[in-house]
Amino acid sequence: MRYRNAALTLPADLRLPACRRCKYEPLALDTLPSSLLESLYRADLRKRVAVAVSRVQRYLSQRRTELLLNLSQGYLSRLRAGGGVPGAPLVSLLAILAAHPELIGELEAYWTLPPE
Numbered sequence: 257m258r259y260r261n262a263a264l265t266l267p268a269d270l271r272l273p274a275c276r277r278c279k280y281e282p283l284a285l286d287t288l289p290s291s292l293l294e295s296l297y298r299a300d301l302r303k304r305v306a307v308a309v310s311r312v313q314r315y316l317s318q319r320r321t322e323l324l325l326n327l328s329q330g331y332l333s334r335l336r337a338g339g340g341v342p343g344a345p346l347v348s349l350l351a352i353l354a355a356h357p358e359l360i361g362e363l364e365a366y367w368t369l370p371p372e
Contacts, residue, residue, distance in 0.1 A: 259293050259296070259297050260297060260344070261344055261348075262297060262300050262301075262344075264293070264296050264297060264300060266296070267296075270292075298341045301341055301342055301343075301344065301347055302335070302338055302341065302342070304347050304351070305335045305336070305342040305346070305347045305350065306335065306336045306338075308347060308350035308351045308353075308354050309321075309332050309335065309336050309350060310336070311350075311354030311355075312350055312353050312354045312357075312360075314354075314357075315353075315357040315360055316353075316357075316360055318332045318333060321350075321353075324360070324363060324364060324367070325346070325349065327346075
């Protein structure tokens with residue numbers, strides 16, 4: 257199901273609300289509690305950031321990545337260990353860098369040039 261910017265997989269044991277009259281027709285998924293969707297979304301972000309950091313680490317050390325992205329020292333380690341919840345923009349940026357490592361050099365070059 258779509259929630260925010262992600263496609264979430266609902267747990268198999270989740271009982272979807274059904275019509276009270278026919279007991280069969282599932283109601284719209286927007287009737288699910290927002291707290292459940294939010295917790296699933298946060299768990300998805302944690303998994304995605306761990307994968308993205310591991311992939312970026314093939315090309316750039318965690319510390320250099322933190323410096324390049326202006327993150328505090330140890331932040332990526334904490335996220336990989338499941339501590340904290342990353343924002344979707346950071347997860348997206350790390351995923352793009354992992355998929356296109358040639359952009360790392362361009363990003364480094366960008367920050368060494370004066371603004372135009």
